[in-house]
């Protein structure tokens with residue numbers, strides 16, 4: 001069997017007081033451009049997943065998250081053409097600062113039962129029912 005590269009990416013569903021979830025649109029020029037995804041990203045060497053998420057949430061949307069406010073919800077496991085993505089999904093309901101697009105991406109606050117109206121990467125589709133169960 002061919003070797004497949006395993007890529008670990010951490011992602012977070014931020015949830016606001018109205019139980020809406022934050023998604024961000026991948027900018028042009030990146031892989032999967034135009035698709036809506038949960039904020040997050042790849043681990044840097046030696047980095048813990050929670051630290052990655054705290055760093056990415058600050059870089060991408062300018063908020064400060066306390067590690068105690070990150071709770072695991074589920075994970076995605078999906079084979080793309082050139083790698084296999086393993087992506088833990090955390091939820092977070094508390095943060096400091098205002099959510100703002102720091103990298104020119106579009107942001108949307110969406111009810112869980114409307115997430116299917118936004119085109120998401122294939123890895124994300126099985127995550128949606130978990131958010132619906134949690135939030136609807």
Ligand SMILES: Nc1nc2c([nH]c(=O)n2[C@@H]2O[C@H](COP(=O)(O)OP(=O)(O)OP(=O)(O)O)[C@@H](O)[C@H]2O)c(=O)[nH]1
Nearest residue numbers: 009011030031032037038039040041042085121123124
């Ligand atoms: N942050 C995030 N990444 C996701 C999601 N779903 C999903 O398939 N991914 C994939 O996980 C990887 C995340 O990488 P990244 O955001 O740190 O990296 P990047 O776009 O700079 O790198 P890339 O252009 O090489 O993919 C991408 O391949 C992205 O397509 C998601 O909901 N959130």
